[in-house]
Amino acid sequence: MANQNAIILSTLIGQLRSEIAPDMKEDDYFEIFSNEQILKEYDLSYEEILKGTIGKGGDGGIDGLFIFANGALLDIEETLPKFKGSLKIDLTLVQSKNETGFGESVIQKFISSAADIFSLEKTIDSLKTVYNEDLLNHIQLFRDVYMSNITKQPELNINYFYASKGEEIHPNVSRKIDDLKTIIKSYFNNANFSFEFVTAEKLLKLSRKKQKESFTLKLKESPISTEDGGYICIAKLDEYFSFITDEDKLIQKYMFDANVRDYQGATVVNKDIFTTLKSENEFEFWWLNNGITILTNQASVSSKILTLSEPQIVNGCQTSFEIYSYFKEKSIETDPRSLTIRVIVTTDEKIKSKIIKSTNSQTAIPAAVLSATDQIHRRIEEYFKHNGLYYDRRKNYWKNEQKPIKDIISISLLSQTFKAMILQEPHISRAKPSSLVKNEEDYNKIFNQNYNIEGYLKLMKLQRRMEKHLILTDYLGKGEVLNIRYFVYMHFVLNNRINKAGFIDKNVKEYFDEFISIDFDSIRDIEIENSIKTVFDIYKNNGGTDGTAKAKYFTEAVIKSILKPETKLQADIK
Known part of the structure; x- marks a missing residue:
């Protein structure tokens, strides 16, 4: 039966990968699949799952890391929220092995990395030579939410999962769990610790769990x-x-x-x-x-x-x-x-x-939050659907319809892209993504019934094209892509306009109409590569940190690299 489950699971994963992630490597998709099933109760979007999927070199044996505060996922792109009353922190750490067994080496890696990442005496900087940037960014977020709320004496749950296509767990593997628990308790003695081997049978059971109608x-x-x-x-x-x-x-x-x-x-x-x-x-x-x-x-x-x-x-x-x-x-x-x-x-x-x-x-x-169900979002959803993209107006609707991961567009991503390409404020896209739909003024500049709806589609097709280049650029880490992507979007659009004078004497609608008129398809890929290199150089020259990516001076430096010295950077938006 164990072999039977592994065969069925492999077939299921193969078919799903061909439908929703055909360009993804088999091992990479197994990580996405495992994270999705293990966290099924949270009903995460693919965008949220991908942000927490951190497996690569220097991951400390951790392929997925997700932090929940009072049941809500914390986003590494967002400013840490303020919590009222008591606080419960759930830290989920996942290792996914696309193989038919469970090995001791995975638990040993968990033990080794736990001794580093959970030791508050060890600074994040001191761990940079050992662990990758994605893991450390998530650990920094965990430390921030825990330490900034220490007076609340937060309830802390640290939950490890080891997923594979195997069924049997050898005693030599399972006995090491106590060693991991001892490490965790030595740093957080009041934490609740759990460990689960997620077998092929369990993954199949979770995958069959569908939303009821x-x-x-x-x-x-x-x-x-x-x-x-x-x-x-x-x-x-x-x-x-x-x-x-x-x-x-x-x-x-x-x-x-x-x-x-x-x-x-x-x-x-x-x-x-x-x-x-x-x-x-x-x-x-x-x-x-x-x-x-x-x-x-x-x-x-x-x-x-x-x-x-x-x-x-x-x-x-x-x-x-x-x-x-x-x-x-x-x-x-x-x-x-x-x-x-x-x-x-x-x-x-x-x-x-x-x-x-x-x-x-x-x-x-805020009125803008309530406006998330406005007619314009239904129009965008319908227009996108007829042009090969799927607007996630209703969270996870298109995920449940098994549409390709790369073709699902969230409200947040569309807002961030508009803010960067059209409103020329990529530092806001990077620093305060959620505020774009919570702040009424920002919201009304981005979602307006008077805009040509074709522009939203053009924005996202261009964003998808540039994002592919960013991900494949070998000298950029995942954290660096996160920090410069919105600045690259802005630079490319500004650099390929006939009139590079920003918003001078234009309101947003006029500028958006001009954006729509540009034939970006005729612009060679080398121009995208040039924008990436230019922005990355400016980023490094200005410190190359998360703080740089959230600063207005970085935006101004990127714009200044395009505009003539005597040109005003950006007039007030009308």
């Missing part, structure tokens, strides 16, 4: 039906817990994709919800809570069983996660209390967007 919820009372096909319901807390979790009792996060706020962790409000769950047993829960709002394409009720098609929880995310925590942490099986649920049935995207905005506007959320 139809869900059922047992109701406490017959619901009130509305004229438009919706329902107002009351359900017991334990039944709702079953509704939002899978067979392994893990929360099904994709049910919350439309809830733009996501789970906010241990805020005062959420603590109050949890306290109500834990101690207010003499009151009905729905008396003290606003309840849940669910959007669905189709709903029906039979014998107090509510059936929903592709439900999205658009209000009540915080309540849902606190109910989940209450049942999981307290190991509670039943609870007679109830909560109210509003079920709204519609397939109209405009109505859905309006509901999402309305149900998420009762707290101070």
Whole structure:
């Protein structure tokens, strides 16, 4: 059976690779596949998985490294968020071997690297001769989030995974896990440590775990039906817990994709919800809570069983996660209390967007975040689809449709590319990518119904072309590509315009229209190589650090290398 599982797994991976990553080496895709399956409960995008896939020379036996704070993935491109209340840090470290066995050498590498990366006495600089830049950047992020929140006494979970196509684990291999645990505990004695061998059978099981399309919820009372096909319901807390979790009792996060706020962790409000769950047993829960709002394409009720098609929880995310925590942490099986649920049935995207905005506007959320469901994003998605690209307006929709990794475009990537190529602010693209859709002023400059939609497609096709050259440039490390990519985009566009005067006497729409008119396809690849070399030289001459890539002076130096000395760098954008 062990050999049978390995054969089936190899066939599955081969077919998936041919569909979504045909240009990727087999071993490299096995790393992506393993990371995706192991972290399936987090529902990560390919973009997020690729950022955490760090396996290459000097990786300390670690192919994947992912840091979660209160259940949310930390991005090495983002500024470290501020956390309110308590903090739980989950550090996931993965080794993926495209072979049919588990070896001692992998555990030994884990042990050796753990003695370095978890020792706070050893600076990141002192480890640069031993480990690659990607690993050290992630370890720096881990140290930053842990040390900057030390007064919160964060809960720390360090979880190792070793994945292969094997099934049997020799005792000589498994006995080394205690040595790794001892190392971890010597540096973080209060940390929770776990280690799992991820076999071919486990990888197959995880790969078969798909998003459900139809869900059922047992109701406490017959619901009130509305004229438009919706329902107002009351359900017991334990039944709702079953509704939002899978067979392994893990929360099904994709049910919350439309809830733009996501789970906010241990805020005062959420603590109050949890306290109500834990101690207010003499009151009905729905008396003290606003309840849940669910959007669905189709709903029906039979014998107090509510059936929903592709439900999205658009209000009540915080309540849902606190109910989940209450049942999981307290190991509670039943609870007679109830909560109210509003079920709204519609397939109209405009109505859905309006509901999402309305149900998420009762707290101070930037308008731009709520605008992520705007009509313009649906237009971009449709236009891209007809031209061979897939706009990830609905996170992981195209990933689940098994579209090629290289053809899936996130909202964040489109925003960063626009900011660099058109708004000439690549340092903002590098330093504050999330702010581009959270800040209303930035958002409205990037996503505007009056822009020619062809320009967005042209931006991303050009970005894909340049990104391929950046990745294949042998003198650039992954961290250096990350730091200079947006500056290269800007340099190439500016350097190949007839009028190299920046935004002088132009507003954004006029500049974007001019960008669209340029025939970039006729420009030779050597010009991309020249932009890469020029920008990299400027980067190194200005310090060559993460700080350089986030600084406005780097942007100004790149622009100055193109414009004539007497030309004003950049006028105010109208």
